[in-house]
Amino acid sequence: MTEVVPIPITLLTGFLGSGKTTVLNTLLRHPDFGRTAVIVNEFGEIGLDHELVVSSTESMVLLQSGCMCCSLRGDLLDTLIELRNGLDCGEFDFQRVVIETTGLADPAPVLHTILTRLEVAERFVIDGVVTTVDAATGIDGLTSHEEAQRQIGLADLILLTKTDLPQADEPAIRNRIQSLNHGVPVQPVVNGAIDPARLTGLGHFDPAMKSQAAQEWMRQTSVEEGSPHLQAIRSVSWTIDQPISGTAFDIWMDLLMVRRGADLLRFKGLIHLDDIPYPFAVHGVQHIFHPPVPLHDWHGAERRTKFVMIVRDFTDPELEDLFAALNAVPVTEHILPSGYLSAEVA
Numbered sequence: 001m002t003e004v005v006p007i008p009i010t011l012l013t014g015f016l017g018s019g020k021t022t023v024l025n026t027l028l029r030h031p032d033f034g035r036t037a038v039i040v041n042e043f044g045e046i047g048l049d050h051e052l053v054v055s056s057t058e059s060m061v062l063l064q065s066g067c068m069c070c071s072l073r074g075d076l077l078d079t080l081i082e083l084r085n086g087l088d089c090g091e092f093d094f095q096r097v098v099i100e101t102t103g104l105a106d107p108a109p110v111l112h113t114i115l116t117r118l119e120v121a122e123r124f125v126i127d128g129v130v131t132t133v134d135a136a137t138g139i140d141g142l143t144s145h146e147e148a149q150r151q152i153g154l155a156d157l158i159l160l161t162k163t164d165l166p167q168a169d170e171p172a173i174r175n176r177i178q179s180l181n182h183g184v185p186v187q188p189v190v191n192g193a194i195d196p197a198r199l200t201g202l203g204h205f206d207p208a209m210k211s212q213a214a215q216e217w218m219r220q221t222s223v224e225e226g227s228p229h230l231q232a233i234r235s236v237s238w239t240i241d242q243p244i245s246g247t248a249f250d251i252w253m254d255l256l257m258v259r260r261g262a263d264l265l266r267f268k269g270l271i272h273l274d275d276i277p278y279p280f281a282v283h284g285v286q287h288i289f290h291p292p293v294p295l296h297d298w299h300g301a302e303r304r305t306k307f308v309m310i311v312r313d314f315t316d317p318e319l320e321d322l323f324a325a326l327n328a329v330p331v332t333e334h335i336l337p338s339g340y341l342s343a344e345v346a
Ligand SMILES: Nc1nc2c(ncn2[C@@H]2O[C@H](COP(=O)(O)OP(=O)(O)OP(=O)(O)O)[C@@H](O)[C@H]2O)c(=O)[nH]1
Pocket: 014, 015, 016, 017, 018, 019, 020, 021, 022, 023, 102, 103, 132, 161, 162, 163, 164, 165, 189, 190, 191, 192, 266, 268, 282, 283, 284, 290, 291
């Protein structure tokens, strides 16, 4: 009888905007990381990650919406069973699985599902929890969000991202990481540049090797359905049917940052401008907005601008006003070379 080798699962987690998809895209482009099944979980009503994850032909990307660690835990189980069945009957061919959680996910219930559900545990094994930590947004986010602490506390490997940015305070963030998960290896990664070999063979995830606090999170998870997220945090998804003006978007973005930058936990958008045939991927993480990325290879006929924001303590009227303000700014020429999107356009 041939022995069935368990399929390694890498759980890729990390707080909002910390660089998970950037790392994943590097991995999927690498020949050593072929034949990978990727499960991407998105927080937000309109999915954008499938447009931003660049998969190789050998890999397959499956998407789940909602939050994996609470209501849709059953979906993760179903997806893994579907993968197992597909592999057994020859419909699918893959040799590893990567699960990218949302930035707000508590990894404990996800790990619990994989470790304890027999249908999954007999065919899959967790080959490590890899957590991206943003060195530039500072330690405030880590202090105020328990999910971020759990992501670090349960990690087998930390990828310290954005150390290239001037806001990065590497020593402070390293200290904080060690206080949450003593001895965890920390690997700096700039713009996802990492050797895939660093992420594989991390050894089976073993809760007993983690801190007392981490073991307690895993224990709590076995009796409850994960920790509920703060009610004050929610995601807002907007779609604008016609392409928008880069200048208008710049002005709107400036206003938003000045007024509520600290509570804009994440901004992720696919922005179509009125005189550019391809869209831009725009990422913001709290007070840091990354340079827009032109998607020159865009083939879609779709010209709708879509974005998702994860916000804290925004009221409904405030959100309505914001949306109205974006729509109200007249379409103008792209004449502001110093602006955010306009600079890219110029
Ligand atoms: N300067 C710099 N930017 C980075 C680095 N890593 C990621 N980014 C940028 O950070 C932004 C967010 O990166 P993503 O990979 O989408 O982050 P994420 O963790 O997948 O985001 P969510 O899934 O929405 O939580 C993007 O604009 C990336 O280009 C880095 O090391 N340096």
